[in-house]
Amino acid sequence: MAQGLIQVYTGNGKGKTTAAVGLAVRALGQGLRVLLVRFLKPAEPPSGEISFLEGTRGLEILTSGVGIIGSSPDREKVAASVATTFHLARSKAAGGEYDLVILDEINNVLHREYLPLAEVFGLMEERPDGVELVFTGRNAPDALLARADLVTVMAAVKHPMQTGIPARKGIDY
Secondary structure: OOOOOEEEEEOOOOOHHHHHHHHHHHHHHOOOOEEEEEEEEEOOOOOHHHHHHOOOOOEEEEEEEOOOOOOOOOHHHHHHHHHHHHHHHHHHHHOOOOOEEEEEOHHHHHHOOOOOHHHHHHHHHHOOOOOEEEEEOOOOOHHHHHHOOEEEEOOOOOOHHHHOOOOOOOOOO
């Protein structure tokens, strides 16, 4: 790609990660190289998409490993995990090894102040021209939305969890 754009998937609705993973599959199908970086999600148990995609040629997956969903881990531990993973991802993105870099849940990382927004802007400025960046997660900062080329806001209209139906293996994770 001659020019990589910046995409943001945000909002309270379901489907942000799913959209980004779908984009990764499309890119891989066209022979592009993809880096999928996961924040705030535990390494275990693996989600269905990660189990399926692991080992796919052209795809590298980095997971910060400290999940916050359904738990209350130590803030400093989460921040350290996020920083380590982000700096590795930033180095890889700047190195030109990848055509598409997805930072899954980075918007919540920024919202919860585990990482300064300036770090993400640094990544945006350092990346080679042809690298497409995708940022997912609720609570995308306005300053990030202003810099994006594509913004999709997922709206929560109705969700099974509102009626007590828990997340389902293979459908929700």
